[in-house]
Amino acid sequence: MAQMSAGGVGERIVIAPDTFKGSVSAREVAAALAAGLREQGSGDVIEQVPMADGGEGTLDAVAEGGAAGDWTIEVLEVTGPDGRPVGARLGTRPGDAGPVALVELAEASGLGDMDPCADPLRATSRGTGELLRAALDRGAREVVLALGGSACTDAGAGMLSALGARLLDRAGRRIPDGAAGLAGLAAADLSGLDPRLGRVRLVIAADVDSPLIGPRGAAEVFGPQKGLDERQVRQAAAALRSAVPILAEAAYRRGGAAASERVVAAADQPGAGAAGGVGFAALGLLRAARRPGVEVVMDLVGLEATIASADLVITGEGSLDTQSLAGKVPVGVAACASRHGVPVIAVCGRNSLDRDQWAAAGLEQVWALRDLAADERESMTQARDLLHTVGSRLAIDPAGRRRRADRPAR
Template identity: 50%
Template sequence: MADAAVSDTRKAQRVLVAADKFKGSLTAVEVAERITAGLRRVLPDLEVEALPVADGGDGTVAAAVAAGFQRREVRVAGPLGDEVTAAFALREGTAVVEMAEASGLQRLPAGVFAPLTASTYGSGELLRAALDAGARTIVFGVGGSATTDGGAGMLSALGARFLDAAGEPVPPGGGGLAELATADLSGLDPRLAEIELVLASDVDNPLTGPKGAPAVYGPQKGASPEDVAALDSALAHFAKVLQGPAGAKAAEYAASPGAGAAGGIGYGALLLGARFRPGIEVMLDVLGFAPALDRADLVITGEGSLDEQTLHGKAPAGVAAAARAADKDVVAVCGRLALPPQTLGRAGFRRAYPLTDAEPDVAKCIAEAGPILERVAERIARDFLT
């Protein structure tokens, strides 16, 4: 357990549980359920509000559904073109779409990467389904993608045409863009001009170059050095050809921070008029975090690992910052803790409770995360609520 050494020892009356998933062990919903169970084992009548959170990546749709959005399912193309069932969330004209539902690494066969051929076409189909459902605002969470196609597949699903010198559609995936001769955006769904598209992302990489999507994220998707070079060249060519229908903004967008998000889908989103917002910031707004925070005296957040990466746009840091601004105590739970108390304090955390405090065996912490998390929550109840 790490304590941020804050002297205030107020006892909380109402608790808000706003944690992300423990990847590989527990979903955000399960984390909230386990924490609630542990707290109420000590204080059976404790008032607890559960608000599972996400930062725009994996689990974003599930968090929206837990917050009261309706889950909608649709058949779309996976990254290799096979049909998959993907979900988005909808409430009162606002849709939450998660790119990974259609185009994520988890949609690839086990152990198989397709850095040159994986396509975002299914993500475009998800966006189209949200439009068909009447969405006026679409929050598009990106992350965990299997693709590096600059959003070309997404744009194709929404009506764009990308043709080779023979007038045939180029092959799917980023590699196929090397054959691009003509780009036609005139067929893009006209409804896109009438809605607000918000890209929930913390990535500031441009489309190409040393800090571009292929160079930085391609290897995580199975790209060899040769693949990275081919993808970088193909995406640069893609942006050049797009100067025909899109004008100077095609090159401007390619150099923009965030264009390289999720294999360059940020670039495609910019061509659709998307507005970028930090993932956790927009998700807290969508999930109704502010009024829930107003009702709480103590906030419990967390994720699988609390480390330096947490401080750069991850859900617990966003929750802690908002809680600190509202003068609310916030503690964190995690599987692994790699931040010293001073850093935790500066980030707004009163204290952090790793599962390894309750169970030193890391393998058990992963395999039995739920029961161990309940024990940790009991400790929080005794430390802060009694």
């Protein structure tokens, strides 16, 4: 659960940051800021709610903070992105309509588990499908699939195979995993898809709005980050493109024209290109709904209720930039706080937004560690100490923190 500390009479402060990637985790960010605030003996009540944007770190966020119920975290052995087994976490908790499960794709199909020597064209989402099947085995009635940090560019083929689909080449054999195997897809049989999927509400949490194919598609935009060279990007893009009509035809045989049209439409939907096309498979074939990742995580950790009674919110992420404005954690948290008239301060590793930009996003102040450090390297390696310093300065100068409009001075 979220951690709280209290002294005398003071303000109620909620610290809800994302991870500073490559430097410190969201939990460590919150703890360092809280330590700096407490050091001055301000008497503030501090609640730490580590956050994530629906990609990597989502399981950490729900396990470590929030008021939306306790989660059970299991570690299961599944197929990793390069075919080797990996240990992947699955989160479950009770829900009003039955168990809720949280599957973080990066746990099973993440770039961090990919052998550097492995062929990125063969990276698979199979392990993610195995985690989904495990969630069904545990009776889940709602599954949140957090997309982000993937190694695969397989249009969710591995995931679908793990859930019972048969993806076949021209000889009627199952295709190999990855985009390389998807290039040989000639037919698909969806009749074996786990029937329990039809009784589950599936939500994909993604901050990526790319479609499956095209100049902004999964292969073109994210392939190079996964190790694909220019030739491999073209190969992967061609495989994704050719898979759509084949899967649409299979959907027609299973569910008629409406099912087929859903697959075709899904390829162009925002989020279809998330996780190398896993978003497409979930939207088009598993009837998933897409929500912005930060909104999903806020619901999972109960952040809205926590912020509603706060006097101040401190949020942040490693880099505050134009991508942040598209719905990353600081902007999502600021939007939530604005609904309750609570001022928000952002702390980041570096800031490339001007004052007008971050003010329009609902932020009262921005503190960048880079401004306190000798160079960018120091801002990353000494991030804990610098965050502690920021917390201490905020405690010393409470006049710089605008009080929420409906609260009198205390």
